[in-house]
Amino acid sequence: MAATSDNQTVPELHGTMKPVVPDTEHRIGSGFPLQSKLTRLQLVDEEQQFSDKLSDYMQQRWQLSTAGFDYDVVAVFGSQSTGKSTLLNRLFGTRFDVMDEGQRQQTTRGIWADRGTDGMPVLIMDVEGTDGRERGENQDFERKSALFSLAMAEVLLVNMWETMVGLYNGANMGLLKTVMEVNLQLFGGGREGKTLIYFVIRDHVSPTPLENLAKTLCKDMERIWAELSKPSGLETAELSDYFDLKFVSLPHKLLQPEEFEEAAIGLRRQFTDKDSKDYVFRPAYKRQVPADGFAHYAQAVWEKVVSNKDLDLPTQQELLAQYRCDEIAAAALEPFRAALEPLRPRVRAGEIVDALGSVGGAARSQAIKEFDEQAARYHAAVYAKKRAAFVQALDGELHALALNQVKNALAQATETFSTEGSQVLEDAAKNDGDDAGKGFAEVVGSVRRRVRAWFDKVVAGLAVDEDSAGAFAAETRQLEAMLDATTAKLRTAEMERVLEQLRRTTRETLSEETSDQLNSPGSDGMWAGVMGAFDTASQRADEQLQRRMERAEVADGDTRRRLEQRLHRGLWEDLVALLREEVADQMVLLRLRGALEDRFRYDASGLPRVWRPTDDIDAHFAQARSSAQALLPLFSRIDPTASRVLTVDAYFPSGFDPTPTLTLISGSRLRDLARRFGREADALYLEAKRALVATQSHVPPWVLVLLVLLGWNEAMTILFNPLYLVLTALVAGTALVLHNLRLWGPAIRAVSGLANVANDHVHNLLVEAVNRTDPARNNAPPLRRSRSHQGPRSDDIELEPLPEGTSSQLSLDSEDVSSRNSSSERLHSDAAITSK
Numbered sequence: 050m051a052a053t054s055d056n057q058t059v060p061e062l063h064g065t066m067k068p069v070v071p072d073t074e075h076r077i078g079s080g081f082p083l084q085s086k087l088t089r090l091q092l093v094d095e096e097q098q099f100s101d102k103l104s105d106y107m108q109q110r111w112q113l114s115t116a117g118f119d120y121d122v123v124a125v126f127g128s129q130s131t132g133k134s135t136l137l138n139r140l141f142g143t144r145f146d147v148m149d150e151g152q153r154q155q156t157t158r159g160i161w162a163d164r165g166t167d168g169m170p171v172l173i174m175d176v177e178g179t180d181g182r183e184r185g186e187n188q189d190f191e192r193k194s195a196l197f198s199l200a201m202a203e204v205l206l207v208n209m210w211e212t213m214v215g216l217y218n219g220a221n222m223g224l225l226k227t228v229m230e231v232n233l234q235l236f237g238g239g240r241e242g243k244t245l246i247y248f249v250i251r252d253h254v255s256p257t258p259l260e261n262l263a264k265t266l267c268k269d270m271e272r273i274w275a276e277l278s279k280p281s282g283l284e285t286a287e288l289s290d291y292f293d294l295k296f297v298s299l300p301h302k303l304l305q306p307e308e309f310e311e312a313a314i315g316l317r318r319q320f321t322d323k324d325s326k327d328y329v330f331r332p333a334y335k336r337q338v339p340a341d342g343f344a345h346y347a348q349a350v351w352e353k354v355v356s357n358k359d360l361d362l363p364t365q366q367e368l369l370a371q372y373r374c375d376e377i378a379a380a381a382l383e384p385f386r387a388a389l390e391p392l393r394p395r396v397r398a399g400e401i402v403d404a405l406g407s408v409g410g411a412a413r414s415q416a417i418k419e420f421d422e423q424a425a426r427y428h429a430a431v432y433a434k435k436r437a438a439f440v441q442a443l444d445g446e447l448h449a450l451a452l453n454q455v456k457n458a459l460a461q462a463t464e465t466f467s468t469e470g471s472q473v474l475e476d477a478a479k480n481d482g483d484d485a486g487k488g489f490a491e492v493v494g495s496v497r498r499r500v501r502a503w504f505d506k507v508v509a510g511l512a513v514d515e516d517s518a519g520a521f522a523a524e525t526r527q528l529e530a531m532l533d534a535t536t537a538k539l540r541t542a543e544m545e546r547v548l549e550q551l552r553r554t555t556r557e558t559l560s561e562e563t564s565d566q567l568n569s570p571g572s573d574g575m576w577a578g579v580m581g582a583f584d585t586a587s588q589r590a591d592e593q594l595q596r597r598m599e600r601a602e603v604a605d606g607d608t609r610r611r612l613e614q615r616l617h618r619g620l621w622e623d624l625v626a627l628l629r630e631e632v633a634d635q636m637v638l639l640r641l642r643g644a645l646e647d648r649f650r651y652d653a654s655g656l657p658r659v660w661r662p663t664d665d666i667d668a669h670f671a672q673a674r675s676s677a678q679a680l681l682p683l684f685s686r687i688d689p690t691a692s693r694v695l696t697v698d699a700y701f702p703s704g705f706d707p708t709p710t711l712t713l714i715s716g717s718r719l720r721d722l723a724r725r726f727g728r729e730a731d732a733l734y735l736e737a738k739r740a741l742v743a744t745q746s747h748v749p750p751w752v753l754v755l756l757v758l759l760g761w762n763e764a765m766t767i768l769f770n771p772l773y774l775v776l777t778a779l780v781a782g783t784a785l786v787l788h789n790l791r792l793w794g795p796a797i798r799a800v801s802g803l804a805n806v807a808n809d810h811v812h813n814l815l816v817e818a819v820n821r822t823d824p825a826r827n828n829a830p831p832l833r834r835s836r837s838h839q840g841p842r843s844d845d846i847e848l849e850p851l852p853e854g855t856s857s858q859l860s861l862d863s864e865d866v867s868s869r870n871s872s873s874e875r876l877h878s879d880a881a882i883t884s885k
């Protein structure tokens with residue numbers, strides 16, 4: 050149990066406390082005020098018991114409990130007998146026990162606490178020195194007390210001789226490392242405030258400047274920070290995220306007492322003078338524990354520290370085992386990683402590497418074997434712990450890779466199921482008719498089983514030992530969920546296909562039916578017929594849909610109803626689309642024309658009419674046209690009243706109103722169609738009229754005359770030969786023009802003149818020919834040419850008499866003579882004709 054002692058009273062604590070030389074002076078050195086009374090409290094005794102008096106001390110002795118957050122906490126850490134208590138007493142006026150110079154033995158046992166003198170709102174903790182002879186190898190308490198100090202203090206004074214700087218154990222670096230590591234694990238995540246680690250280098254007598262000493266210590270601190278194992282999430286944390294480092298050196302207390310005291314005063318100012326730039330109690334270091342809760346907080350922290358197993362650190366043997374096991378593990382890890390290295394990129398690329406399990410398993414076994422061979426000879430507990438950690442590390446790497454592969458398999462399995470499932474369903478759907486979709490459950494179930502078996506095989510191939518079984522249970526559940534989702538998708542797709550198929554077959558049936566009905570529009574029940582056909586088709590499609598839903602295992606009532614309603618709406622829309630095609634402009638006009646012709650061209654008994662002059666064409670036409678036009682409004686709007694299915698509740702999905710779809714032909718289109726039909730009807734009317742006129746007309750007289758004059762064959766020759774016909778037309782045309790213009794006289798005269806000229810010309814040609822060919826006429830006067838060239842009239846032409854002896858000269862032969870005579874006669878005769 051901790052105890053306190055008043056001034057001049059030596060506390061008896063657990064019988065281990067040696068007699069001390071208390072500071073009996075109330076002022077030390079250059080006048081630091083010391084506490085007038087001993088107010089110190091042994092916060093934690095040597096048996097690690099926490100004092101139950103802290104709360105009282107906070108309230109009564111130290112009067113800090115009302116300070117709120119306006120108080121600070123300082124602790125000291127360092128090897129035994131390095132002047133820690135002396136330093137604290139100098140800085141804060143406390144009266145912690147100081148070692149008797151003559152005895153050289155441990156003074157401070159456990160952790161002591163006191164408040165700074167002179168109203169300083171500072172709580173100071175004097176901590177048992179490390180590396181004490183009394184505790185030997187047992188470092189348990191020093192670790193716990195150091196960790197407690199680190200957790201509680203805003204400023205941790207790390208006290209050491211100058212000669213210790215650069216030493217690992219001497220400077221307590223190993224202990225600091227352990228303490229910082231555990232501190233990070235215990236308080237790292239949610240910790241508030243940093244800690245100032247203030248290195249106080251005692252007996253600084255060497256010429257080495259403080260900066261150099263500080264650099265060495267900084268390096269050591271960075272190194273131990275890098276080496277300590279950080280908890281998950283804090284791997285990248287920096288030393289500076291948690292600690293600030295500060296350094297000061299003090300002269301030798303015994304050799305340079307005055308300098309020592311002066312330096313101590315300067316250092317004290319850093320703890321008291323808030324205006325000093327070196328003031329150490331900065332807001333960043335505050336622990337944010339209100340003073341009235343400090344006692345409770347300190348006890349809780351101590352309990353946490355005491356119960357922490359990580360502080361149960363080992364002996365040298367254990368340390369060696371730890372060190373060697375780590376080395377062995379690192380060496381064994383390398384070939385393990387090398388074996389897996391070629392597989393990593395393949396797995397990352399999404400490949401299912403069959404050999405991953407076997408290669409990984411073999412590499413794992415080999416690594417464990419190597420580890421066991423070398424590490425088993427070291428401290429058994431450490432070896433077991435390190436082995437477990439090593440195996441965990443191996444399994445961690447293997448598992449990460451295997452998980453990657455399992456995820457690849459998961460994706461592939463889902464994809465395969467989706468693709469193959471769709472394909473087999475599509476193939477099954479090609480089997481139209483009642484058997485279609487019969488095997489949805491079997492087909493999808495079989496693909497699913499196949500995919501699941503493949504996935505299980507991939508997972509099983511990754512197992513490295515018995516413990517691996519069930520390692521990917523979560524992924525297997527995920528696969529099942531994805532297969533369920535895909536099955537639902539396939540079912541949806543299947544039902545979409547069914548709806549489409551039912552609509553297609555129904556459309557085909559309705560197409561013919563509606564066309565027939567609209568082709569006989571006159572009958573009263575055209576829409577009743579259409580609606581009847583629609584009802585029948587809809588009911589048949591409904592029955593088929595029910596069957597297909599059963600086969601596809603659509604169990605949910607809402608889903609079934611939604612599918613039915615969608616089918617109904619689709620069928621209705623298809624009907625409307627069909628009817629709209631049927632009432633396209635040309636179709637309507639064709640139907641109206643058909644109706645008109647039926648009524649106009651055919652009589653009541655269906656025989657074609659032959660119009661006679663006595664028939665009242667106009668009346669017939671007007672009647673037929675008006676009855677045909679009356680069909681237009683009938684075509685323009687669907688009359689659904691005859692349908693039974695449309696009256697069924699919730700036949701259509703909610704929100705769908707078929708009323709707007711009833712109108713097939715808009716008003717403007719209707720007017721346009723009426724206008725166009727009117728024009729077509731007029732053409733029909735004119736045609737009929739012409740037919741009537743044709744029956745009344747006769748063969749023109751001139752045709753009869755032509756037939757008489759030319760005879761039937763010639764007349765036909767002229768009529769059917771284009772050349773003759775054109776020539777005849779020209780002649781007839783010319784004659785008509787001359788006749789109309791009364792130019793027959795001048796025309797005859799002109800033709801006569803032309804004939805004379807032609808006659809003259811021919812005559813002259815003949816004369817020249819005779820003169821040239823008859824040598825007997827060389828001496829005879831030539832036949833005179835017609836004078837027509839000189840312009841006299843043709844009847845002035847006369848022949849020259851033949852000269853004498855011409856007859857002897859004409860005795861060539863009778864043929865020649867006769868020829869000549871005949872020529873001469875012909876000439877005379879021609880001349881005579883011409884003169885006439």
Ligand SMILES: Nc1nc2c(ncn2[C@@H]2O[C@H](COP(=O)(O)OP(=O)(O)OP(=O)(O)O)[C@@H](O)[C@H]2O)c(=O)[nH]1
Pocket residue numbers: 128129130131132133134135136146147148149150154155156157177178179251252299300301302303
């Ligand atoms: N050389 C030297 N001796 C000092 C100095 N400060 C204190 N001492 C002496 O060192 C001895 C130990 O002083 P303590 O203050 O009891 O040291 P401690 O570190 O508190 O000792 P424990 O509480 O036992 O760990 C005393 O005899 C002091 O007089 C110093 O700066 N230099």
